[in-house]
Each structure stands twice: as structure tokens, then as C-alpha cells.
Amino acid sequence: xxxxxxxxxxxxxxxNKKIAADIRxxxxxxxxxxxxxxxxxxxxxxxxxxxxxxxxxxxxxxAVIEGDxxxxxxxxxxxxxxxxxWQIITGGACHLEAKMIGKVFPEITPDLDFLFIENVGxxxxxxxxxxxxxxxxxxLSVPEGDDKPKKYPKAFTTSDCLILTKADLxxxxxxxKERAQKEALEINPKLRVFETSALQDIGIxxxxxxxxxxxxxxxxxxx
Amino acid sequence: xxxxxIIADLFEIMTEKAKEKKAKKIVFVKLQVGKLSGVVxxxxxxxxxxxxxxxxxxxxxxxxxxxxxxxECKKCGTNMVKDDFVFICTHCxxxxxxxxxxxxxxxxxxxxxx
Numbered sequence: 190x191x192x193x194x195x196x197x198x199x200x201x202x203x204x205n206k207k208i209a210a211d212i213r214x215x216x217x218x219x220x221x222x223x224x225x226x227x228x229x230x231x232x233x234x235x236x237x238x239x240x241x242x243x244x245x246x247x248x249x250x251x252a253v254i255e256g257d258x259x260x261x262x263x264x265x266x267x268x269x270x271x272x273x274x275w276q277i278i279t280g281g282a283c284h285l286e287a288k289m290i291g292k293v294f295p296e297i298t299p300d301l302d303f304l305f306i307e308n309v310g311x312x313x314x315x316x317x318x319x320x321x322x323x324x325x326x327x328x329l330s331v332p333e334g335d336d337k338p339k340k341y342p343k344a345f346t347t348s349d350c351l352i353l354t355k356a357d358l359x360x361x362x363x364x365x366k367e368r369a370q371k372e373a374l375e376i377n378p379k380l381r382v383f384e385t386s387a388l389q390d391i392g393i394x395x396x397x398x399x400x401x402x403x404x405x406x407x408x409x410x411x412x
Numbered sequence: 413x414x415x416x417x418i419i420a421d422l423f424e425i426m427t428e429k430a431k432e433k434k435a436k437k438i439v440f441v442k443l444q445v446g447k448l449s450g451v452v453x454x455x456x457x458x459x460x461x462x463x464x465x466x467x468x469x470x471x472x473x474x475x476x477x478x479x480x481x482x483x484e485c486k487k488c489g490t491n492m493v494k495d496d497f498v499f500i501c502t503h504c505x506x507x508x509x510x511x512x513x514x515x516x517x518x519x520x521x522x523x524x525x526x
Contacts, residue, residue, distance in 0.1 A: 192439065194523045197429055201421050201443075201517045284414050314414035317450040317517075342497040343450040375498045378507035 205318055208287035212294060212321030219299045220411065222404040223306065225320050227344055228328035229337075230310030233354040233387055235263045237328065238305055240387040242270045244397040251303040254293055256285040258309060273298075284314035287321055303400065316343040324403060326350040331358045335369035342376050350381045352396065357386035415455040418517065419463045425519055430468060433524055438469035440523035446514040447481040448497070481514030 200206065216223050226234045238253055245251050252273040255263040264276035275293045277285060285308050297304065306322060308315040327348040329337055332355060338345045345351065351373050359366060370382055381399065385392035422443070430438050441460075445453050453476045460474045481494045485501040486508045492501070499509055 190436065190525050192523055193433065193435075193526050194440075194521060195429065195433060196521050197425070197519045198521075199425050199519045201418055201425070201519060204421060204424070282414075282417070284417075286417070313450065317414060317418075339497070343448060346448065346497070346499075375500060378499055 202317065202319075205287045208291055209319035209321040212287060212290055213323065215294075216297070216304065216321065217323065217407065217411065219301070220404075220408055221297070221299075221301045221304050222324070222400065222407060223304045223320075223322045224400065225306045225308060225315075225322035225325045226328060227308045227312070227315045227325065227348070228310060228330070228354075229312045229333060232310070232328040232330040232333065234307045234310070234328055235266055236387040237352065237354060237385065237393075238267060238307060239270055240390065240393045241305070241397055241400075242267070242272050244393060245303060245400075246271065249302040249401075250300055251305065252297065252301050254290065254304065254306045256289070256307060256309045258282070263307060279309060282309070283311050284309055284318055285320055286318050290320050302404065312337065312341040312344050316341075316347050323407065324349050324400070326352050328352045328354050329369065329373075330354045331356060331362050331364045335365045335372075338369060338373035338376055345373050345376045345380065348377065348380060350383060350396075350399075353382065353384045355386060355388075356384045356391055357389040413455065415451055415459045416463070418451055419456065419459040422460075422519060423463055423467065423469070426469060426522060427467070429522065430524060433526060435524035435526050436468070437525040438472045438522055439525055440473050440475070441469065442475045442477065442520045442522070444477050444479050444516050444518040444520050446479045446516040447495075448511075448514045449517045451517060453478060477520070479513050479516055482512040484510045484512055486510055 253267045255276045258279050261276045264274040267274035277289050325348045327344045383392055383396045464470050483494055484491050485506055487506040488504040490503040
């Protein structure tokens with residue numbers, strides 16, 4: 190028996206990245222813009238999607254992949270809006286991985302314009318996994334507190350957009366909006382910031398217009 | 413806590429490489445884990461010890477090298493190590509920066525018994 194040292198230098202997330210790149214390529218080819226929504230539980234991802242559906246539905250076809258540890262509840266809420274939704278039940282796993290999206294992939298119809306992926310509510314683990322999205326959004330709700338960007342840097346450094354949710358609560362909560370925004374931009378100067386309230390219908394139109402403009406650019410590039 | 417998922421992926425790579433080399437045992441494993449990789453080294457050690465049982469790495473030792481977050485300013489060329497995750501050049505204030513290291517999650521090397 191002899192000992193032998195071997196150099197490997199292999200990315201542990203390499204296989205996830207490979208599957209994600211394949212999903213992104215195929216969806217992009219079909220003209221589908223894919224958006225990954227990450228946040229802590231209860232930040233308002235599903236309610237935001239319900240409101241986004243109101244704006245997109247008249248002119249575009251959207252679908253949603255819901256990731257949850259248990260229950261089909263979120264997919265049912267989305268379906269109640271007349272939107273196609275798939276529920277991924279992770280059975281305990283704290284994040285979605287590209288291979289889980291891969292399982293839903295054969296059911297994704299090519300006539301879609303937008304595919305939203307609602308990640309498992311968790312501000313830590315989902316940030317490590319590329320799901321094949323074109324845009325990654327992190328939601329921060331006012332009741333969570335303005336200190337979250339600094340406490341959970343990975344979610345903010347890997348995102349393209351910061352969506353401040355439940356902004357209608359700003360007048361009654363001790364949430365320093367400027368601090369949250371300043372600290373998030375220190376971590377990631379490229380973040381696009383949106384201030385929204387899904388219940389009061391604030392800022393959703395701007396957010397939806399942003400997604401539409403990104404899709405137009407991307408269709409232009411595809412052509 | 414996605415460290416167990418990461419370790420499961422690590423073992424897939426480890427067993428594949430060990431098979432290629434016709435190894436009987438894996439005795440040592442070294443990882444590089446960046447400060448901004450999103451995983452906690454301590455939890456990787458725990459997950460590794462749970463996972464290695466009943467595998468050819470059951471007697472192996474894990475070593476983790478923590479890689480600092482290193483940034484280069486594209487404007488003034490200053491190199492800096494960031495512990496505070498503030499992506500602003502400490503020299504000129506520019507936000508046009510390049511990450512040199514600190515995001516890796518890599519199986520660097522292994523020692524095998526062949």
C-alpha cells in the first residue's frame with residue numbers, strides 16, 4: 190500500500206452550476222425571462238407574485254415554480270390567480286437546487302414570457318445555488334429590520350435587485366430605509382432597489398416595467 | 413444549513429476521483445472555502461464526519477483553508493482584503509471592483525492509498 194497525493198481543484202458547486210447553465214440556455218432560447226426570488230420566510234414573496242400577476246397577465250404569459258419545505262399552499266394561491274404553478278416540496282431541504290428545477294423543466298411550455306422561481310424562505314442557503322435564472326432578486330420586508338443586508342451579505346452580493354417589501358409599514362416601524370439601502374449598496378453597488386407594498390399596490394408597476402424592459406433587451410440580444 | 417448538501421456533492425467528486433485512480437482509501441482531503449462562499453467551515457467538518465462513515469473515506473481527515481475576500485480596484489489598482497464586505501475602494505472610493513478571491517468552494521487535493 191502506498192500513499193499518493195492528487196491535485197483536484199474542482200468546484201463543489203460545479204455540477205449545480207452546469208445544470209443551471211443548461212437550464213438558463215434553454216429558457217433563454219425560448220424567450221423566457223427567469224427570475225429567482227429569495228428572502229426570509231414571511232417577507233412577502235407569494236403576495237408580491239400575486240400582485241405581479243395582476244400586472245403581467247393581460248399582456249404576458251407567466252408561470253411560477255414554488256419551493257417550500259412542506260405543503261402545496263403557495264402554488265394553490267398562484268393557481269387561484271389563473272397562473273400556471275408547480276410546487277417543489279423539498280421535504281426538509283432549506284434551498285432549491287438546479288436539479289430540482291430540472292425535474293420541472295419538461296413541463297415548462299415554450300409559450301411562456303416570464304418564469305418566476307420562489308425559493309424556500311431562507312436568507313442564507315439559497316444564495317449559494319444558481320437555478321438558471323437571468324435575474325436574482327432579494328426581498329427585504331420592513332418588519333425584518335434594516336440591519337439585514339450586513340447580517341446576510343451573501344444574499345445581497347449575489348442579487349441584481351433588492352425589493353423592499355411591506356413599505357406601507359414604514360411610518361409605524363423603526364426601520365431606517367436610508368440605512369438599509371446604504372448598507373445594501375455598500376455590499377453590492379450594482380443592486381437595483383425597488384420600494385414596494387403588494388397590499389397597497391405601491392411600486393409594483395415600476396418593478397414589473399423593469400422585468401419587461403430586461404426581457405425586451407434580452408429578446409433583442411437573442412435575435 | 414446547506415453544508416450537508418455541499419458535503420454530498422464533495423463525496424460524489426471524491427469517490428469518482430478515487431475510482432479513477434483505483435484507490436483503496438481516501439486518507440486526507442483539503443478544501444478551499446472562501447469568506448464569501450456562504451458556508452460555515454465548522455459545519456462542513458461536522459457534516460464531513462457524519463457523511464464519511466461507511467465510505468472509503470471513513471478514516472480520512474479533512475482540512476479547510478479559509479480564503480480571505482480579496483478585491484482589486486479597477487480604477488486605482490489597489491488590492492485589499494475585505495472583512496466587512498463593503499465593496500468600496502478604501503483608497504479612492506470607487507465601486508468598480510474586481511473580486512480576486514473569497515468566493516471559492518473547492519476540493520483542492522486528496523491523499524489516497526493505492
